[in-house]
Amino acid sequence: MGQLEDELRATFAAAVRATPALENAAGRSITRAAEVRRRRTASAAIVAMIALVVGGAAAVAVRDGAPGKGPASTTTRPMSTTFANGLNTAAVPPVTVLSANEIILPDGQTVSLATLPPARRAYRTGQVWLVETWISQTRVFALWRVTMTGEARQLVEGRRIAVSSDGSQVAWSLDDSVQVGRITGDTVTAVKQTPGTAGFGPLAFVAGGVLLGRTQTGVGIDTYDMWFPSRGVYTVGPRRNETTFGPNADGTLLYGLDDSAVPCLAEIDPEKFRTVRTACVPGITSESTVYPSPDGHWLLIVGSDRVDLYDLTTMWTRPEPARSWTDGTATSVVWVEGQTFAAAAPSGLVTKVAPNGVQLGFGATGSPVFVIPRLS
Amino acid sequence: MADGSVEAEFRQFVAARSGALLRTAYLLVGDWSHAEDVLQTALTKTYLAWRRLGEIEAVEAYARKVLVTTATSWWRRRWHGERPTLVLPDRAGPDRISEQIERQALWRHVRVLPPRQRAVLVLRFYEDLTEAATARVLGVSVGTVKSQCARALSTLRTRLAQEGVEPAASATVMEKGA
Numbered sequence: 374m375g376q377l378e379d380e381l382r383a384t385f386a387a388a389v390r391a392t393p394a395l396e397n398a399a400g401r402s403i404t405r406a407a408e409v410r411r412r413r414t415a416s417a418a419i420v421a422m423i424a425l426v427v428g429g430a431a432a433v434a435v436r437d438g439a440p441g442k443g444p445a446s447t448t449t450r451p452m453s454t455t456f457a458n459g460l461n462t463a464a465v466p467p468v469t470v471l472s473a474n475e476i477i478l479p480d481g482q483t484v485s486l487a488t489l490p491p492a493r494r495a496y497r498t499g500q501v502w503l504v505e506t507w508i509s510q511t512r513v514f515a516l517w518r519v520t521m522t523g524e525a526r527q528l529v530e531g532r533r534i535a536v537s538s539d540g541s542q543v544a545w546s547l548d549d550s551v552q553v554g555r556i557t558g559d560t561v562t563a564v565k566q567t568p569g570t571a572g573f574g575p576l577a578f579v580a581g582g583v584l585l586g587r588t589q590t591g592v593g594i595d596t597y598d599m600w601f602p603s604r605g606v607y608t609v610g611p612r613r614n615e616t617t618f619g620p621n622a623d624g625t626l627l628y629g630l631d632d633s634a635v636p637c638l639a640e641i642d643p644e645k646f647r648t649v650r651t652a653c654v655p656g657i658t659s660e661s662t663v664y665p666s667p668d669g670h671w672l673l674i675v676g677s678d679r680v681d682l683y684d685l686t687t688m689w690t691r692p693e694p695a696r697s698w699t700d701g702t703a704t705s706v707v708w709v710e711g712q713t714f715a716a717a718a719p720s721g722l723v724t725k726v727a728p729n730g731v732q733l734g735f736g737a738t739g740s741p742v743f744v745i746p747r748l749s
Numbered sequence: 750m751a752d753g754s755v756e757a758e759f760r761q762f763v764a765a766r767s768g769a770l771l772r773t774a775y776l777l778v779g780d781w782s783h784a785e786d787v788l789q790t791a792l793t794k795t796y797l798a799w800r801r802l803g804e805i806e807a808v809e810a811y812a813r814k815v816l817v818t819t820a821t822s823w824w825r826r827r828w829h830g831e832r833p834t835l836v837l838p839d840r841a842g843p844d845r846i847s848e849q850i851e852r853q854a855l856w857r858h859v860r861v862l863p864p865r866q867r868a869v870l871v872l873r874f875y876e877d878l879t880e881a882a883t884a885r886v887l888g889v890s891v892g893t894v895k896s897q898c899a900r901a902l903s904t905l906r907t908r909l910a911q912e913g914v915e916p917a918a919s920a921t922v923m924e925k926g927a
Binding site for chain 2: 377378380381382383384385386387388389392393395398399400401402403405406595
């Protein structure tokens with residue numbers, strides 16, 4: 374057997390050494406199978422029936438076999454719970470989270486999203502939530518506006534969706550175009566579009582424009598462009614092997630230069646895709662996720678088994694973490710209340726932490742959560 | 750078969766085999782979150798087909814075939830800004846940095862191979878399937894498996910050479926996860 378084949382075996386074995394735990398895979402499969410059966414039954418029945426869906430906030434379109442959604446009553450969770458491993462902790466995380474199609478507030482109040490498709494993430498904006506759902510079978514994303522009483526209204530749907538950091542704009546891709554519009558109440562107005570192709574879509578709002586991803590190889594996003602709808606400018610980015618981590622607080626883009634000998638972080642000017650500066654911070658990899666604080670002071674780099682906090686005012690010249698947590702990772706992180714962040718562990722345990730490392734509170738729902746950021 | 754019995758057997762199967770299937774899914778799609786989605790889809794289809802599958806070996810073979818089929822059509826990689834937590838291949842000590850860099854380079858190039866070529870490599874060199882078994886899973890001929898494999902290895906050699914990386918002569922073959 375050749376040398377490359379042996380190295381492939383070693384590479385594959387090493388790549389899967391730290392396999393994440395699966396949460397209730399059998400239960401979810403059984404639930405999804407039941408949905409599939411229900412849809413098949415519904416599809417057969419619908420041949421003989423035309424359903425009229427009357428417009429209005431309380432009557433959203435039928436999605437993925439789910440019934441139309443009316444106002445959902447809010448409920449309150451018990452304030453403590455005991456898990457299977459004997460851990461007794463607060464059943465309510467210290468920040469608002471999305472868990473199992475339910476929004477859970479720190480005071481224990483919940484808003485059910487049970488009649489929506491599976492919710493992947495949510496944002497708080499003013500007195501409403503923007504909830505992003507995803508139907509895996511059809512690969513369709515949708516953005517919903519959900520009120521405090523649980524009334525849901527679909528705003529857009531597409532192959533990919535991005536929401537601006539202030540919650541005022543949304544970009545989404547259709548099969549042949551990318552659209553951007555302003556969220557006004559429960560409608561989207563001032564829509565502009567640019568041509569696109571399948572697999573092409575918005576990733577984030579950056580510096581007054583929209584970062585778009587597309588593929589040239591057919592195996593995932595490998596090229597990033599910038600579209601500035603208000604100026605009618607479209608900048609084609611170079612094809613890179615680097616990872617795009619996302620927007621920085623100052624309007625630049627954070628790229629990972631994983632073609633260098635060791636992975637480094639780069640700050641990129643999104644107007645011209647020019648590298649402004651780089652820092653080879655230890656621990657960052659092409660699989661890391663980065664979370665800059667809104668004030669631009671801190672940068673959290675979340676890896677597979679550690680979380681590092683960097684001071685952005687010194688990181689570019691002295692790339693050493695200000696603080697590291699090496700005993701676990703986070704599935705989602707949100708900066709809250711200025712320089713405090715909340716991190717959700719794969720188990721669903723959410724911890725609220727100050728940059729000095731002081732834990733300000735924790736709680737768990739018992740299932741994976743997405744910490745909901747407040748957009749402003 | 751009663752629904753309760755089917756469900757119990759399915760739960761046993763998932764408890765026993767989902768870890769291994771998830772690892773294969775990850776190697777096929779290169780992203781743990783996507784791998785979970787792919788696995789979930791494969792398990793759902795497996796559960797729907799459970800009644801006509803019979804013995805456990807057939808179930809696992811079916812699940813693996815569905816997994817590979819789903820993964821090879823699953824070309825859209827998530828943007829990194831959306832991927833919350835993932836795992837690096839290896840964390841080596843200082844004396845293994847060179848080996849780790851080579852392995853990372855190889856893994857990076859494997860990840861951008863066409864899905865079918867990548868699937869052939871995973872089935873042959875991770876699952877240790879024969880060429881005939883690989884052909885059955887992929888639903889292609891043995892000749893196609895051979896040609897896809899040769900093409901993938903050639904591409905990897907070329908790309909590694911362009912980077913000045915040679916597969917380590919003393920590459921350690923590591924144990925597969927359970």
